[in-house]
Amino acid sequence: MRDSLLIKAAFSEETPRPPVWMMRQAGRFMKEYWDIKNKYSFLEMCKTPELAADVTMLPVDLLGIDGAILFSDILVTGEAMGGDLSFTQGVGPKFANPVRTKADIDALDTQVVHKLQYVADAIKVIQQRLNGSIPLIGFAGAPFTVMSYLVEGGSSKDFKLTKLMLHNEPEMAHQLLSKIATVTADYLNLQIAAGVNAVQIFDSWAQALAWDDYKEFSHRYITEIISKLNRKDIPVISFCKGSSVFAPLMAEAKPDVISIDWNVDLLDIKKRLPAGIAVQGNLDPHILYADKKVIKERIYRLFDRMKGEKGFIFNLGHGIMPDIPFDNVKYAVEIIKEY
Ligand SMILES: Cc1c2[nH]c(c1CCC(=O)O)Cc1[nH]c(c(CCC(=O)O)c1C)Cc1[nH]c(c(CCC(=O)O)c1C)Cc1[nH]c(c(C)c1CCC(=O)O)C2
Numbered sequence: 612m613r614d615s616l617l618i619k620a621a622f623s624e625e626t627p628r629p630p631v632w633m634m635r636q637a638g639r640f641m642k643e644y645w646d647i648k649n650k651y652s653f654l655e656m657c658k659t660p661e662l663a664a665d666v667t668m669l670p671v672d673l674l675g676i677d678g679a680i681l682f683s684d685i686l687v688t689g690e691a692m693g694g695d696l697s698f699t700q701g702v703g704p705k706f707a708n709p710v711r712t713k714a715d716i717d718a719l720d721t722q723v724v725h726k727l728q729y730v731a732d733a734i735k736v737i738q739q740r741l742n743g744s745i746p747l748i749g750f751a752g753a754p755f756t757v758m759s760y761l762v763e764g765g766s767s768k769d770f771k772l773t774k775l776m777l778h779n780e781p782e783m784a785h786q787l788l789s790k791i792a793t794v795t796a797d798y799l800n801l802q803i804a805a806g807v808n809a810v811q812i813f814d815s816w817a818q819a820l821a822w823d824d825y826k827e828f829s830h831r832y833i834t835e836i837i838s839k840l841n842r843k844d845i846p847v848i849s850f851c852k853g854s855s856v857f858a859p860l861m862a863e864a865k866p867d868v869i870s871i872d873w874n875v876d877l878l879d880i881k882k883r884l885p886a887g888i889a890v891q892g893n894l895d896p897h898i899l900y901a902d903k904k905v906i907k908e909r910i911y912r913l914f915d916r917m918k919g920e921k922g923f924i925f926n927l928g929h930g931i932m933p934d935i936p937f938d939n940v941k942y943a944v945e946i947i948k949e950y
Pocket residue numbers: 633634635636637638639648653680681682683684685686698699700701702703704750766813815929930
């Protein structure tokens with residue numbers, strides 16, 4: 612795996628072409644995902660290693676991408692700590708027992724990695740199926756993003772309660788973030804021990820934070836997690852929405868790769884990062900709704916811009932939306948491989 616396109620690019624080594632994978636590459640935009648989803652709940656799919664492997668393999672078999680990503684969710688750490696998690700169609704994730712008080716935070720467990728053994732089991736099944744063909748990416752949610760779901764009790768537009776806790780009760784917020792960070796480092800090390808070839812940390816909602824708050828309440832815990840990882844030959848990818856602003860700070864946490872949203876020119880931001888940090892990104896996922904001619908033009912524009920750069924992994928600036936035409940995603944992968 613060390614010689615695969617993805618791992619070489621992640622370590623900023625030269626590759627014959629940039630590798631391609633896409634966030635949310637296994638999901639509702641695929642008919643074959645629904646064939647499974649119509650029979651099982653989302654959490655059943657995550658917790659049954661054979662099913663998690665079936666879904667992980669869909670984009671490998673149907674799209675021919677250069678990296679598989681473990682089928683799971685960022686919120687399983689919150690569940691393992693004591694969150695009462697459910698996913699309902701059309702509602703999204705919910706924690707029925709939101710974490711709002713000091714007593715709620717005290718009640719959360721941190722010695723919980725054994726509860727996530729089903730993920731390690733899934734990784735072993737997936738690696739058997741991949742059989743050395745392409746690398747498997749493991750992942751976890753960053754403490755701030757996971758905290759936001761625990762505090763709000765689900766998805767949120769403005770993160771009002773979460774930000775109120777940061778601003779009015781910073782000590783409580785730090786206690787909660789620190790607990791999530793402990794679990795997240797153990798969890799990523801479990802995935803590494805089980806055999807993933809790379810890990811990505813998702814701080815999807817970091818863009819809600821002011822610079823100082825990002826530094827104090829997010830960056831600090833991502834730095835702590837990365838410093839604890841058993842990462843020999845395992846590249847660490849740091850993703851957030853807001854990376855077009857935060858990337859220089861994210862680099863200080865010492866990831867191997869920073870995954871960049873679509874608000875910035877990818878080469879410009881790469882040049883502002885220390886040498887040896889690769890970038891992943893950064894096509895606006897909405898381009899995949901557009902005509903094929905536009906998809907090709909925009910992807911080739913990005914590739915022309917990044918030509919000759921070591922350390923470039925093609926991805927979207929955020930995940931594939933559920934109603935993006937499958938055919939367009941397949942077309943994007945094909946033309947990338949032809950470039
Ligand atoms: C914020 C976040 C979550 N989960 C995740 C993030 C960070 C990534 C990002 O920023 O997009 C990460 C995630 N979630 C899922 C994966 C699997 C791997 C992949 O294909 O990328 C990954 C990497 C599967 C999933 N996670 C979820 C689904 C949909 C479940 C279903 O079939 O209903 C999938 C395939 C559910 C989920 N899980 C979460 C939400 C908000 C939702 C509902 C989304 C919606 O309804 O649009 C939390």
